[in-house]
Amino acid sequence: MRIAITDGLHPDALDLLRSAGATLLVEHHDPEALASGALDGVDAIIVRSATKLTSDVIHATPTLRVIGRAGVGVDNIDLSAATLANVRVVNAPGASTRSVVELTIGHLIASARLVAPSDRALRDGRWMKKQATGSEIAGKRLGLVGYGRIARGVAQAATALGMEVHAYDPYLPQGVDIAPAVRLHTDLDSLFSTCTHISLHCNLTEESRHLANAARFALMPGVGADGVACGNHVVNCARGGLVSEEDAAAALESGVLASLALDVFEHEPLAADHPLLSHDRFLGTPHIGASTLEAQRRVGLDIVDAVLRTLETGTCPTVVNRDVL
Ligand code: MLT
Numbered sequence: 272m273r274i275a276i277t278d279g280l281h282p283d284a285l286d287l288l289r290s291a292g293a294t295l296l297v298e299h300h301d302p303e304a305l306a307s308g309a310l311d312g313v314d315a316i317i318v319r320s321a322t323k324l325t326s327d328v329i330h331a332t333p334t335l336r337v338i339g340r341a342g343v344g345v346d347n348i349d350l351s352a353a354t355l356a357n358v359r360v361v362n363a364p365g366a367s368t369r370s371v372v373e374l375t376i377g378h379l380i381a382s383a384r385l386v387a388p389s390d391r392a393l394r395d396g397r398w399m400k401k402q403a404t405g406s407e408i409a410g411k412r413l414g415l416v417g418y419g420r421i422a423r424g425v426a427q428a429a430t431a432l433g434m435e436v437h438a439y440d441p442y443l444p445q446g447v448d449i450a451p452a453v454r455l456h457t458d459l460d461s462l463f464s465t466c467t468h469i470s471l472h473c474n475l476t477e478e479s480r481h482l483a484n485a486a487r488f489a490l491m492p493g494v495g496a497d498g499v500a501c502g503n504h505v506v507n508c509a510r511g512g513l514v515s516e517e518d519a520a521a522a523l524e525s526g527v528l529a530s531l532a533l534d535v536f537e538h539e540p541l542a543a544d545h546p547l548l549s550h551d552r553f554l555g556t557p558h559i560g561a562s563t564l565e566a567q568r569r570v571g572l573d574i575v576d577a578v579l580r581t582l583e584t585g586t587c588p589t590v591v592n593r594d595v596l
Pocket residue numbers: 319320341342343344345367509560561
């Protein structure tokens with residue numbers, strides 16, 4: 272069995288593949304090489320987010336049986352083309368949950384306490400103590416858009432930190448356990464109108480693109496459940512494109528938003544001259560939600576397990592395109 276790993280993988284995961292007898296091709300390829308059949312002959316390809324497995328690449332690799340996405344989002348894989356070519360796509364959905372939860376909480380606190388502007392001022396030789404009066408997140412309302420695995424972890428941590436948690440998820444499966452402290456909304460505008468802090472935890476689809484936009488920022492109350500005028504804060508560690516970056520920059524400029532923290536962007540990597548970078552109340556990280564030692568090891572081991580099982584049996588619990596024949 273020949274397996275290509277194009278975006279790197281944890282060493283323990285590579286060892287697991289070798290001990291299963293796989294021949295490994297560990298190398299990144301540019302899109303043209305992939306579309307010209309650079310990986311023809313492999314049974315499986317394991318990618319993170321850098322490699323785009325387009326329809327051209329899938330057609331140029333007729334031996335391919337399984338694509339493993341070492342992570343959650345499969346937006347870099349043409350699922351329809353994979354399905355038509357009888358290629359199973361599998362992912363590792365649970366492996367990075369804890370890490371993304373922690374980054375989200377980190378962004379919520381760092382934004383409310385002006386950690387990034389304070390650090391930038393300090394490096395510039397400015398002692399910004401007076402201007403760095405932030406607010407506590409305790410006593411404030413946090414609105415979660417989406418109530419999947421990561422959102423539920425954020426809800427638990429935020430509740431422990433004293434936040435009142437609200438959530439909106441029109442796709443919540445029947446029977447999902449809702450923590451008693453979490454208040455569900457049936458309308459997204461109602462979530463934005465209620466909460467001074469919003470965190471996004473949904474997929475990017477045509478429906479969800481730019482769901483966080485000027486009209487919704489304008490609904491946010493600016494005053495917490497505790498009566499403190501903490502301003503409005505938005506965090507996105509889910510998918511680029513959920514927040515309209517243009518609207519968010521304008522809302523930061525006008526003060527409608529007191530802070531914006533993004534780990535994901537409409538176009539990655541972020542351009543050095545992106546307008547958000549000139550806002551002091553903007554806090555950005557380069558899509559590092561899953562970039563922890565723990566998550567990367569778990570992601571690697573989980574995806575290897577999923578790929579090997581699928582090569583052997585034709586399926587596994589994390590198959591994304593179940594409609595393959
Ligand atoms: C994921 O979908 O797993 C995360 O966004 C992390 C990543 O893409 O590397």
